[in-house]
Amino acid sequence: MHIAKAFLSVLKRDVTVAFRHRNEIFNPLLFFSLVTLLFPLGIGPSPKLLQTIAPGILWVAALLAALLAADNLFRSDYEDGTLEQLVLSPQPLSLMVTAKVLAHWLVSAVPLLLLTPLLAVSFGLDAPTIGVALLTLLLGTPVLSFVGAIGVALTVSLKRSGMLLALLVLPLYVPVLIFGSNAIDTAASGLPVNGQLYLLAAMLVLAVTLAPLAIAAALKMSVSQ
Amino acid sequence: MAEFFHMGGYALYVWTSFGIAAVVLLLNIVLPLQQHREVLRRAADFHELEGRTKQ
Amino acid sequence: MRLDVVGLHCTRGYRSLFSELAFTLEAGQLLLVEGHNGSGKTTLLKTLAGLREPDAGQVLWEQQQPIVWLGHSNGIKDDLTALENLQMMQVMAGADSLLRRDAKSCISTLERMGLAGNGHRFPRHFSAGMKRRLALCRLLLSSACLWILDEPQAALDKAGIQLFEALLAEHLAQGGSAIMTSHHHVGLQGSHIQRLLLAA
Amino acid sequence: MNSNASHVNSVAMKNPGFFTRWFHRMASPVWFYQISGKLLPWLWVLFAVLLVTGLYGGLVTAPADYQQGDSFRIIYVHVPAAWMSMFVYMVMAVSGAIALIWRMKLAEMVMVSCAPIGAGFTFIALVTGSLWGKPMWGAWWVWDARLTAELILLFLYLGVIGLYSAIEDKRMASRAVAILALVGIVNIPIIHYSVEWWNTLHQGATVTKFDKPSIHIDMLIPLLLMAGAFKVFFAISLLLRTRNELLERELPRQWVKQLVEEKDG
Numbered sequence: 001m002h003i004a005k006a007f008l009s010v011l012k013r014d015v016t017v018a019f020r021h022r023n024e025i026f027n028p029l030l031f032f033s034l035v036t037l038l039f040p041l042g043i044g045p046s047p048k049l050l051q052t053i054a055p056g057i058l059w060v061a062a063l064l065a066a067l068l069a070a071d072n073l074f075r076s077d078y079e080d081g082t083l084e085q086l087v088l089s090p091q092p093l094s095l096m097v098t099a100k101v102l103a104h105w106l107v108s109a110v111p112l113l114l115l116t117p118l119l120a121v122s123f124g125l126d127a128p129t130i131g132v133a134l135l136t137l138l139l140g141t142p143v144l145s146f147v148g149a150i151g152v153a154l155t156v157s158l159k160r161s162g163m164l165l166a167l168l169v170l171p172l173y174v175p176v177l178i179f180g181s182n183a184i185d186t187a188a189s190g191l192p193v194n195g196q197l198y199l200l201a202a203m204l205v206l207a208v209t210l211a212p213l214a215i216a217a218a219l220k221m222s223v224s225q
Numbered sequence: 226m227a228e229f230f231h232m233g234g235y236a237l238y239v240w241t242s243f244g245i246a247a248v249v250l251l252l253n254i255v256l257p258l259q260q261h262r263e264v265l266r267r268a269a270d271f272h273e274l275e276g277r278t279k280q
Numbered sequence: 281m282r283l284d285v286v287g288l289h290c291t292r293g294y295r296s297l298f299s300e301l302a303f304t305l306e307a308g309q310l311l312l313v314e315g316h317n318g319s320g321k322t323t324l325l326k327t328l329a330g331l332r333e334p335d336a337g338q339v340l341w342e343q344q345q346p347i348v349w350l351g352h353s354n355g356i357k358d359d360l361t362a363l364e365n366l367q368m369m370q371v372m373a374g375a376d377s378l379l380r381r382d383a384k385s386c387i388s389t390l391e392r393m394g395l396a397g398n399g400h401r402f403p404r405h406f407s408a409g410m411k412r413r414l415a416l417c418r419l420l421l422s423s424a425c426l427w428i429l430d431e432p433q434a435a436l437d438k439a440g441i442q443l444f445e446a447l448l449a450e451h452l453a454q455g456g457s458a459i460m461t462s463h464h465h466v467g468l469q470g471s472h473i474q475r476l477l478l479a480a
Numbered sequence: 481m482n483s484n485a486s487h488v489n490s491v492a493m494k495n496p497g498f499f500t501r502w503f504h505r506m507a508s509p510v511w512f513y514q515i516s517g518k519l520l521p522w523l524w525v526l527f528a529v530l531l532v533t534g535l536y537g538g539l540v541t542a543p544a545d546y547q548q549g550d551s552f553r554i555i556y557v558h559v560p561a562a563w564m565s566m567f568v569y570m571v572m573a574v575s576g577a578i579a580l581i582w583r584m585k586l587a588e589m590v591m592v593s594c595a596p597i598g599a600g601f602t603f604i605a606l607v608t609g610s611l612w613g614k615p616m617w618g619a620w621w622v623w624d625a626r627l628t629a630e631l632i633l634l635f636l637y638l639g640v641i642g643l644y645s646a647i648e649d650k651r652m653a654s655r656a657v658a659i660l661a662l663v664g665i666v667n668i669p670i671i672h673y674s675v676e677w678w679n680t681l682h683q684g685a686t687v688t689k690f691d692k693p694s695i696h697i698d699m700l701i702p703l704l705l706m707a708g709a710f711k712v713f714f715a716i717s718l719l720l721r722t723r724n725e726l727l728e729r730e731l732p733r734q735w736v737k738q739l740v741e742e743k744d745g
Binding site: 002005006009010013016017020021076077079080081082084085086087088089090091223224 | 326329330331332333346347349351352353354355356357358359360364367368369371372373374418
C-alpha cells in the first residue's frame with residue numbers, strides 16, 4: 001500500500017511544481033501551434049492541399065513539442081539533488097519514474113490535446129476526423145513522453161544535450177508518427193481506423209511497461225557521474 | 226576485358242557501389258590501426274612520465 | 281548492522297584515488313573521512329552509498345536496508361514549501377512504521393531544526409544555512425541506521441553545527457552508525473570514532 | 481538491478497565451474513589481448529579467401545540477370561551489407577546486455593567497438609541501395625520499406641556513437657550505450673514492421689524488386705561467400721577496435737607498460 005501512496009505523492013508533487021512554473025506549461029503549446037501554422041505559410045493556403053497534409057503536420061508538430069517539453073523532465077531534479085534522493089530511496093525507482101513521466105505527460109501533452117481541435121479546424125478537418133486525431137494523440141503522446149524520458153535520463157548529466165536528445169529519441173518516435181498520422185488520414189477518407197488505434201494502444205502498453213526499467217537504469221547511471 | 230569493366234552499360238553504378246563499399250571497409254581498418262599506434266604512443270608517454278616521477 | 285569494505289579501488293580518469301581500502305563499521309560507530317580537496321572523499325562516500333560503482337572491491341552489508349544520504353546539494357525543491365519538502369522526505373524514506381507519518385511529525389522536525397514557522401515558505405527565500413538545516417531534517421524523518429553525509433556542516437552557523445552534533449551523538453547512542461566528511465573540527469570524542477585519511 | 485540502495489556485493493565464487501572460470505578468464509584483459517593478437521592473421525587469410533572467391537563469383541561467373549542485366553551485381557555488396565547492419569546491431573545489443581548484467585568490462589568494449597562498424601555497413605547498404613535503384617527506377621532515392629528502415633537504423637547507430645562520445649567517463653558512457661542499444665533492439669522490429677506497413681499502404685501493391693530475386697544457384701553461392709567475407713571482416717575490425725579500447729582503459733596498468741617497453745626495446 002505504501003508504494004501506491006508514494007506513487008501518488010510523487011505525481012501530485014510534480015504536478016504542483018509544474019503549476020508553480022505556469023509559464024513553462026505554455027511553452028510546448030505555443031511551440032505546437034506555431035509549428036503547425038508555419039506549414040500553410042510555407043506550402044500555400046489551398047484548403048484541399050492543407051487537408052491532405054494536416055495529419056502529418058499535426059503529428060510532426062506534436063512530436064517536436066513532446067521532444068522540447070521532455071528536456072526539463074529530470075534536469076531540475078538532477079541539479080537540486082532530489083534525483084539522487086529518488087535513486088537512493090527504498091521506493092521502487094521504476095515506479096517513481098513512471099509517476100514523474102505521467103505527471104510530465106499530464107502537464108505537457110494534455111493541454112496540447114485541448115488545442116488540437118482548434119488547429120485541426122484551421123486545416124479544414126471535419127468533426128469526426130478531429131475526434132480520431134484526438135484519440136490518436138491521446139494514445140500516442142504518452143508513448144512520446146515515456147520514450148523521450150529514456151533519452152532525457154541518458155543525457156541529463158550532460159550540459160548541452162538538446163541535439164543529442166533529438167538524435168537519440170526521434171528515430172524511436174517513427175512508429176508512433178506513422179500510425180498516428182495515418183489513422184487521421186484514413187479517418188478523413190471515412191474508412192475505419194481501429195486497426196491503427198489498436199497498434200497505437202499496443203505501443204502505449206509496451207512503452208508504459210518497458211520504458212520505466214530503461215529510465216531507472218539510465219538515471220542510476222546519470223546520478224553516478 | 227573491356228567488356229567486363231563495361232558491366233553491360235551499368236559500369237558507373239556497379240563500380241561506384243563496389244568502390245564506396247571498399248572505401249568504407251578500408252576506413253574500418255585504417256582508422257583502428259592509426260588509433261592503435263596513437264594509443265601505444267600515449268601509453269609510452271604516460272609510463273615514461275610515471276617512471277620519471279617515481280624516482 | 282555491520283558494514284564491511286574490502287579491497288575498495290576507485291579511479292578518476294587514469295588517477296587512482298584509493299585502492300585496497302578496507303574497514304569495518306560496527307553499530308554505534310562514526311567514521312570520519314578526511315583528506316584535502318580532490319582526495320576522493322566524495323567519490324568514496326558515493327561508492328559506499330551505492331550511487332557509484334567501484335573499479336574493484338566490495339561493499340558488503342549484513343542485510344539490505346535504506347540509508348540516509350546527504351550530498352553537497354541539499355536535495356530539496358525550491359518550488360515546494362518546506363513542509364511539502366519534508367512530506368516528500370517522509371514518503372521517500374520508505375515504509376517503516378517506526379515513525380508517525382503525518383504532518384505533525386514534520387512540524388516538530390522543523391521546530392527541532394530551528395526552522396519553526398517557516399513551514400509554508402519556499403526554500404528559494406531561505407539562506408544557505410536554513411536550506412542546509414532543511415536538508416538535515418532528512419536525518420530525523422528516516423529510521424535508517426546508517427547515515428552517509430558529505431560535509432553536512434557546510435553553510436551551518438555555530439548553533440547549527442552544535443545542533444547537528446547533538447543529533448549525531450544521539451543517533452550513535454541509539455546504535456546507529458555514520459560516515460561523514462567534514463572540514464570543520466567535529467566536537468565529538470570517544471572510542472567509537474574512527475578516522476580515515478585519504479592521501480591521494 | 482534492484483531499485484533500493486543496493487550495494488555492490490559481488491557474488492563470492494564458491495566453486496567456479498569450468499564455464500564460469502572460462503567466462504571470467506576470458507574477461508581478463510591481457511589474455512584477450514594476446515589471443516586476439518594471434519587470431520588476427522588467420523582472420524585476414526580467411527577474409528582474403530572469401531572475398532576473392534565471392535567477388536570472382538559475383539562479378540565474373542554469375543550470369544547477368546534477365547531483367548536488370550549486370551546492374552544486379554550490386555546485390556553482392558548491398559545485401560551482405562544490409563544483413564551485416566542488422567547483425568552488428570544485434571551483437572552490440574547482446575554484448576550490451578552482458579555488460580549490464582555481469583558488469584564485464586570486455587563486453588562493454590566489444591559493444592562500443594561495434595557501433596562504428598555497424599554504421600559503416602548501414603551506410604554501404606544505403607548508398608549501394610540507391611545506386612541500384614537509379615538504373616531501375618530512375619531515382620536516386622526510392623522510399624522503399626527496406627531502404628527507409630535502413631536509414632532509420634543509421635540514425636540509431638549515430639545516436640549510439642553520439643551518446644558514447646558525449647559522456648567523458650568511459651564506464652558511464654558504456655553503461656548508457658548498453659541501455660540505448662537494448663532500447664534500440666526492442667524498437668528495431670517495431671520500426672521495421674511499421675515502415676513495411678507504411679510503405680505498402682502508400683505505394684499500393686507494387687512489389688519492389690529489392691528482396692532477393694528468385695535467385696539462381698550460381699548467383700547465390702557468391703552472395704553467401706560475400707556475406708561470409710563481411711562477417712569475417714566484422715570480426716577483424718571488431719578485434720582491432722576492442723584492442724584499442726582495451727589499451728585506452730588499461731593504459732596505466734602494468735601489462736600495458738611491459739607491452740610498450742617490448743615494442744620500444
